[in-house]
Amino acid sequence: MAEPARGVEFRVCPPRGRIELRGDPGDGAFVEAASNALGLEPPPTPNRSRSWADTVILWLGPDAWLIEVPAEAEHAVARALEESLSDRHASIAVAGAGSVTWSLTGPRARDLLAKGMTLDLDPERFRAGCCARSLLAKVPVLLHRPGNDPLYELTVPRSYAEFARDWLEDAALEYADTR
């Protein structure tokens, strides 16, 4: 190959708290109540995330978001949401134990993902703050670019985690450092 193999690294992130929130973004009272509980507004823009301090909110669908918080805060944040949204039509579900997140870094991280994913991962298009649900090698995943380092966070349902790790390791063989 024209360029030397320089590699990609991926590692499991420490457990984190996750809350799946569903509600109507057109309902101002819902947005206000959710924002009050979370300290920031759920992003209305498709495939965008928003973060402040320890909290990240990822857009999952027109009426669905994933809220990432420190593991120890998971239940407290869920309770705060439930209280704040008690008179709105909303769904709040604690989901932290249900998935595993990897961080991927390195110049070939994008190529590694492109082997199993049909999304356009061009850094100009899938920029920091972008997120998307898709399939990686038939595994349902949530891909997020939190910033420039790590390049990507890949969230995989817990039951698929071992298979996904095997797939990633296999796909990374050609990018292994061969020095």
Place this chain on the structure above:
Amino acid sequence: MTAQPHRLPEGGAIDRSRPLGFSFNGRRYTGFAGDTLASALLANGVHLVGRSFKYHRPRGILSAGTEEPNAIVQLGSGASGLPNLKATRVELYEGLAARSVNCWPGPWFDLAAVNGFAHRLIPAGFYYKTFMWPHRGWHLYEPFIRRMAGLGRAPDGPDPDRYERMNAHCDVLVVGAGPAGLAAAEAAGRSGARVILADEDCPPGGMLLGSADAGGHGEATAGLEAMDNVRVLTRTVVTGYYDHNFLIALERVTDHLGPAAPAHLPRQRLWRIRAGRVVLATGALERPLVFANNDRPGTMLAGAARAYVNRFAVLPGRRAVVVTDNDSAYAAALDLHRHGVEIAAIVDLRPDGDGTQCAEAREAGLNILSGHAVIDTAGRRRVRAARVARLNDDGSLAGTVSALPCDLIAMSGGWSPAVHLFSQSGGTLRYDAALRAFLPDVSPQAARCAGASNGAFDTASCIAEGHAAGAGEPGAPGPVQPAAPVSWAVPARSRAGEARRFVDFQNDVTAADIELAAREGYESVEHLKRYTTLGMGTDQGKTGNVPGLAILAGTLGLSIPEVGTTTFRPPYEPVAFGAIAGRDVGPLADPVRRTPLHAWHEENGAVFEDVGQWKRPFYYPQEGETKDEAVARECLAVRNAAGIMDASTLGKILVCGPDAREFLNRVYTNAWDGLAPGRCRYGLMLGEDGMVLDDGVTACLSENRFLTTTTTGNAARVFAWLEEWLQTEWPDLEVYLTSLTEQFATVALAGPDSRKLLGALTDDIDPAPDVFPFMAWREGRVAGLPARVFRISYTGEVSYEIVVSAGDATDLWAALMTHEVTPFGTEAMHVLRAEKGYLMIGQETDGTVTPLDLDMGWMLNKKKDFIGRRSLARSAMRDPMRKRLVGLRTEDPATVLPEGAQILAEPPSGAPETMIGHVTSSYRSATLGRSIALALVKGGRDRAPGTVHVPLDDRTVRAEICDPKFYDPEGERLNG
């Protein structure tokens, strides 16, 4: 080291400092880096490379590219053998070992060449005419035909090579890196677009590589590589063009390295490219001329001869006859002449060639025979002479025939733009009579041809067209070189010669075959193709198709556009199955899902069962135990004490919102109005056709929140189905669904001791039956872990499903294992539920079974509507002779019926039998000390008591129809 007697002392894009040894049919030769197998063979004077498919005639290298019909070779052997490669596309590497295909023992002496003498007996369509009669004869003929007609040897083991797949997106995909493609990529790249330039060859350059003035393309390539937004993929052939500008390309990553390929790289990589727009600069393919014995080794396309001499510094002959019906072959004649090939004559079918190169040829003193044709050739394993005659204006032969001794015939029957991908894109073609070629017309996709693929044959026009196409500007039509109307097939002097004017070299289709097919009524070009096999070889008729259909048109007295072309289908080039599979093989073929308790199961010797993508413990054999013994032990433990099972795979859906209850009413057959918080209820879900889709227990968490469970295999399907109803049919319902399958782990604790056990593990849940009744749930701590406990049962015993966070599963399981409990797997669960006659989705149901068939009419609420209700109102759904659920007791209690066995009302008579049903579940029940089975039988329990007959391979088993509730029919054990 063998000398390369036909290699020029200098020139060519080869690296003479890197000689490479290779073998062909067991003989050793030497070539240079930069050679193809074909050019290296020619450098060693090897023209005879194989035998034709049908007549096994000696064949030589015809082309220098992907259109090659003759030089088909096999590389390697065994599992890593690669069949049917084109020698013209195989890059040489040290140690390459190639063999001819389709000849035995070898191309020099091939036993099947006897077919050539019998060609009168094997005309077009001979398979259909000969081997289909008598009807039973085909199985006698087939092995013979397969052996004689074989093309290459299939690998005999799993492919040891590694293949990868890559998805890519771009604004502009440029296919082909000839002058038009390079210009298009550069223009698109300069505009800032994301560009992928894919070329089947290496290096880029296309036709420029084979022309005398091969320069310029190196600079263009370097310029492209300097642009960040341009990705150049060499050795990458775009093979398929699908809807939405989605294209497939195959990159040969290490094929050219042979055994020296680094282990970490794949052999090939399949690119799946999604392009904003596509520039097809795929060039043009030269056509052969159709004359008698035009297939003798040493007969070659003129453009190929030119490429061998210029790019590879190889002399394809010493004395050449160049025969053409257009100007392009004059350049070939001049290049050959310049490198020392004696040009015996340029035979031009046209009365007058008038291009600039014609004038140059005259100036160079070359012998030009205008208005002449090569009408036959002499030689066997190599051409020795061309027989030349003058043509009348109507194309018939005139005058005397002279023989021109030669060892090379370089022919050109004009050029066919490579419109394959354009046509695959959905593009229509138009026939240009002046160019004598099909040209791209209109594509429904953002696809555009540029350069020779668009009919622009001179380099300047190619660059201009490529530039415009790359920049997305309108293009000006290039100058058209009018071609004289000359005939598509040169008549021969004899009938034998008529029969040996080859059109499709790989499949041995001759002009006479096409004429015969037309006379026999195969007038459609699609029929012609299938009847004669024209264009059906591995080369897909890239050289012969247009002459073939032109001959058909001539025979039928139609114009070429009236006849039209056959459909161009992917792939443009053959693709290895391995490349399509990529890494979706072996353990990575399909995702495997594991529960949070998987490691414990594995460590404790569980045998696993695949349920959808899940791995579930099937049973846990102890030392020396068989499967039956283990399952019996697990079943008895649950019936007599307590067992625990990992039920984490069940689908779990949170149904939330003010309309949640109404939603459940609509999707389940039973009513949910009265279900209070703290209670749960079994539900049955139907498809719109009234057939059972899924079942499961739903708990009311609070007035507006319900937790629904689905079967393991249906979890994703049911979730998508429910979302679809909400989004498309009932958007007015205020309900949100959230899948919680992955968040929670479930452990089922079952058996008469389970109440006591639960009590020992919890301080805040009172298991007393009066405060925690059947079909209730409680929240609290179990083994110190936050849990929801559901008192439900799939075994008929007192049973609790303990649901905890997936992260707490191993702690819960470990706490349970400190007590007297027996882990049980899915097989014991199957037996236990069958003993109770409980339905198992996918076992008793197969998409054709209604609740009535299962005697579950009591689940159908009559006061509300639900999905599937109206379908159940059809009279046929109430036909008592539908297959309905029954129990079966075999006469011999030791006999376990096979699942799926068919059931007869009477003992088999030997005549065709009427099946009245089939066995759906069948087990050995340790609890009952006998076998039990569930079955779907016409008439159901209306037949009870009664005997049915189950014919097996070696005997017929008698069984009694009975109540499917084999054990504890009153359900007393549920309450302990």
